[in-house]
Amino acid sequence: MSNPAAPESAPYATIGFTLKQAQHALRTRMDADLRGIGLTTPQYAVLACLKIEPGASNASLARHAFVTPQTMQAILVTLEKAGLITRSPHPEHGRVRRTEMTVEGLRALEAATDIVADAETRLRKAAAPLDYQAVTALLLRLTDALR
Template sequence: MSSDDTGHHARHLARPRTMYLLNQANQAIRSQLEQALRGLSLTGIQYTVLAIVGSRDGISSAELSRRFFVTPQTMNEIVTGLEKRGLLRREASAENRRILTASLTTEGEEMLKACDAIADEIEAASLKGLGEADLQELRRILRLLLIDLRGG
C-alpha cells in the first residue's frame, strides 16, 4: 500500500466524518444567524443573496443559483421576494436582453449594512476560539474546497 493509499484510508476512517463536522458547524452558525435576522424579517439565504449582489453588482439569477447550488426557479423566488420588498432591482443585461441582472437598491444597501453588523457579531463569537493564524488557514482551506466543489 502506498503512502497515499494509507493517508486516504486513514482519512476515510476518521470519525466523525469531516463533512459531518462541516455540516454541524454550518448548522449551528446558520441557526444563530437565522434567529438574529428574524428581527429584520430576513432569512439567512436572503441575506447572503443581498451580500453577493452587493459585491457583484449586475449578477444574474442563474449565476446566483449556481453559487447556492439551488435550481434557477428557487433562486428566482428568492430574488423576486427581495425585489418586491424593494431591496434589489432587476433589469435586462446590456449584453443579452433576455438575462436579468440584479442590483441593490438604497434600501437594500441599508439592509445589507444592518445584516453585516449582525453577521460580524455572530462570526466573531463563533470563531473566537481560533487564533488569527488558524482562522486564516481555515479560510484558505474553505476557499479551496469551494473552488473544487464549484468545478474549478
C-alpha cells in the same frame, strides 16, 4: 479510551458529519438573527453579492448563495416585492435580467453586516488558539478535496 471533553456526538464525529453540524449551526444562528431585520441567510447573500457585483444575473447570484437557480428566482421575487432590489432586462441578453440593490436594500445589508460579523467573531473565538487563517485554509483544502 474516549476523551471526556468530547461532545456527546463524538461517536459520529467524522470530518463530514462535523462539517455539516458546523454549517447547520451557522445557518441556524444567522437565520435566527437575520430574521429580526426581515432577512434570511440567502437573501443576505444576494445583497452582499450585489454590493460587489451590481447587475449580477440570477445564475451568478444562485452560485454565490448556494441555491438552485429556481430557488434564487423565488428569493429575488421576495426581495423585489420588499423593495430591496430592482430587476431589469439585460441590454445584450434578452432572457437575462440584471439585478441591482436599492437604497433600502443597502440599508438592510448594512444592518445585516453587524449580524454576520458577530457570527464570524464567534467562529474565530471558537477556533482559538488556532489562527483563523489556518482554519480557513484547512476548510478550503477540504472543499477542494471533494470537488
